[in-house]
Structures are given as C-alpha cells and as structure tokens.
Amino acid sequence: MRSTFLPFSPPAIGEDEIAAVTSVLRSGWITTGPGVRQFEEEFATVVGASSALALNSCTAGLHIALVTLGIGPGDEVIVPTLTFAATANVVEHVGATPVLVDVEPDTLNISPAAVAAAITPRTRAIMVVHYGGHPADLAPLLDMGAQHNLAIIEDAAHALPARYRGRMVGSIGDFTAFSFYATKNLTTGEGGMLTGRPAALEQARILSLHGMSRDAWRRYSKEGSWYYEVVAPGFKYNMTDIQAAMGRVQLDKLTRMQARRRRIVAQYRSALAPLDAFDLPVERPDVEHAWHLFPIRLKQELPVSRNSFIEAMQVQNIGTSVHFIPLHLHPFYRDKYNYRPEQFPVATQAYRQLVSLPLHPGLTDADLADVVQAVQRIVSGRVTIFEQGKRAAIA
Ligand SMILES: *Cc1c(COP(=O)(O)O)cnc(C)c1O
DSSP, X not given: OOSSOBOSOOOOOOHHHHHHHHHHHHHTOOSSSHHHHHHHHHHHHHHTOXXXXXXXXXXXXXXXXXXXXXXXXXXXXXXXXXXXXXXHXXXXXXXXXXXXXXXXXXXXXXXXXXXXXXXXXXXXXXXXEOGGXXXXXXXXXXHHHHHHTOEEEEEOTTOTXXXXXXXXXXXXXXXXXXXXXXXXSSOOSSOEEEEEOHHHHHHHHHHHBTTBSSOHHHHHSTTOOSOOOBOSOOOBOBOOHHHHHHHHHHHHHHHHHHHHHHHHHHHHHHHHGGGTOEEOOOOOTTEEOOOOOEEEEEOXXXXXXXXXXXXXXXXXXXXXXXXXXXXXXXXXXXXXXXXXXXXXXXXXXXXXXXXXXXXXXTOOHHHHHHHHHHHHHHHTTOEEEETTTTEEEEO
C-alpha cells in the first residue's frame, strides 16, 4: 500500500511559473497591467474567442455576464442541479430566480429536454455547465435560445480546452466563463476568464473595475490621464499581472498537460472497465473532452456504499472527491424553492454513486497503479471499513 497520501488535485506548478511571477514582483507593476492584456489575447486565441476579459474568478465572470445582460428581479435563469454552488449563487446575487433542472444520464450535463420543459415567459438565460470537461449538448440549447430570446452563458470551469462539434468551448455561447482556481486544468491560484463578443465584453470590463470608464493601468501609465468617469456601480473583479504571468506559462503548457490527462484517462479505462463495478465517464463522438474530472459511478449492485468507498480509498492514502452534491439538496436552495429529490431523478441517483478519482498531469504511472490497486482491493472485498470508528482492515 502507498506510504504517503496522494492528494486529489494538486496544482501543476513548475520553475517557469515561479520565475514568471518573480519577474512581475520585481517589475514595479503588480496589479492589472500589460501582462493581463497579453494573457487575455493569448487565451482568446487558444479558445477561438473574439474577445476575452481576465477576472479574479469564474464566479465573477458568471456574475458579470448576468449584470451585463441586465438580468435581475423577476427574471428566471435555468441552471443544472449537478454543479458547483457558484453557478446558481450568482443568479441569486442579481436578484433573479435560478430554476434548477435535471441532467442527462450519460454525460451528467444539463438535459435539453428538461430545459425545454422549464422555459417560461420570464426565462432570460440558460447556464450551461460542461460537467467534468465534457461539453454539454449545445445545439438544441442554442436553438431554444434563439427561439425564446435567451442568452447562453457557459460555465466552462471544467472545459479548458474542450471542443463541441469542431468549435472550441469559449467561442460558442453569448458568454463563457473559465476558472483558474487551484484545482482546475489551468491555474493562477485564483482567477478566471470571460469570453464573448467584443461589445459585450467592453461593458463587462467596465463593470469588472468599479464601473470606471478607464482602467488604472491606462490612468497611471505615461500615456494615461488622471481622469475617469464612473458609469455604473461596478465590482472589484480584475485580475493581477502576478496571476496573468502564471497563467501565460500555464497556457503554454496546456497542450502537454492535456496529453497527460488523456493518457491517464485511457489507463483508468483499461484498468477499471474489466472490473465491471463502475459506470465510467463517456466521451460522445462529437466532442473533445477536457478531462478535468474522472467521475466514476459505483454500480448499484456493489456491496460497498459510495461513502464507504471514499473512506476505504482514504485509508489506502488516496484522495478522492465528489462532484457534486446537487444544488437541490443544499438547505438554501431546497428550502427557498421547496425542491424535492424526486424532481431530479438522474442527479439525485448519480449523487449517491459518484466518486471522482485523482486526475491531474502530475500523476505518475506509479501513482496511477496505486489508485487502481486501491480500487481493486475495495471491489474484491479486501478492504473492510468499520463505519463508526472509521478504521479499516486491509487483507
Ligand atoms: C470551480 C467551479 C466554479 C467556480 O470557479 P471560481 O474560479 O472558483 O469562481 C464554477 N463552476 C464550476 C462548475 C466549478 O467547478
């Protein structure tokens, strides 16, 4: 058994990131400046976006997208229930109503049929989450958007880089928000990027820095001026040049990091499929998966529960996670909107079975073998968990 703990998702930071950050720290300009602009341009090129706005989180991007669209009280925004809290919280922040819908059984992405059933005259937008990095089925959603005049806002926190029917995620919906949180495919510690059409992103840019019509870098640089106007009560959501320096190095490494993720996924598949104990994540033929996560679902016939499985991995020094506790089960959403688990049969059932295995580019072949062996020991009944005291016996 492994002697040291294998963390679920440590950041892949190397000497290049450290050198880039150090150089910004020595440069005399550490907040939003030329590095952020360069990162925005390079990022837009990678995802084929016409324009990109760097922010301090993906959540900020989702929030600003809603504000830019003028969505507020009385409006409804459709959100899949199997997502992180941020996707729905931002809808609450603008005073609109998040309308939760169920997901599709294979990809666990937002169900277009459930969306169609949830549209009302008050619906203004659909929040599309690309669960685990598998692009959601955008074509029917874009059709519904066009028909009912709804904005398509993509929560692409997991979907860098991903492709849907040949188009990069980031170049498709009205707005797409990416996350550079510590565990994501590309990290700046904390950070995010919003892509969309240039005119909309210019509005979003003003909102991202106090609603000021000129940003600080331009004001304080040689060619800038002291004058600015506040045109909206904006937010403080800008990215720093320190983060951008790290992001640019990570962007350079992205293709290599993705190749490693793909190889790990292939190895997981060939090791785990023969066990016939799990439903493994799918990759539909019309997409390119970003493989942010490798969420497996324990088959219902297994004698071990999901919680015991996680415990049994933990005692074997393997970190795992669960993506996600559906929003309709969280007290705030459950109680405010009186949601019942039966309204979301796919997400409710999946939640009981889901475990995400470690998947990150720093995972070595030896680490991978440890994960697979730990899983095999559990499936073959060689790990027994005594639930109360959380002690395990390993045969
Ligand atoms: C991580 C995550 C977010 C939030 O990203 P931040 O950059 O931390 O704001 C939003 N949605 C999903 C699905 C995520 O996994």
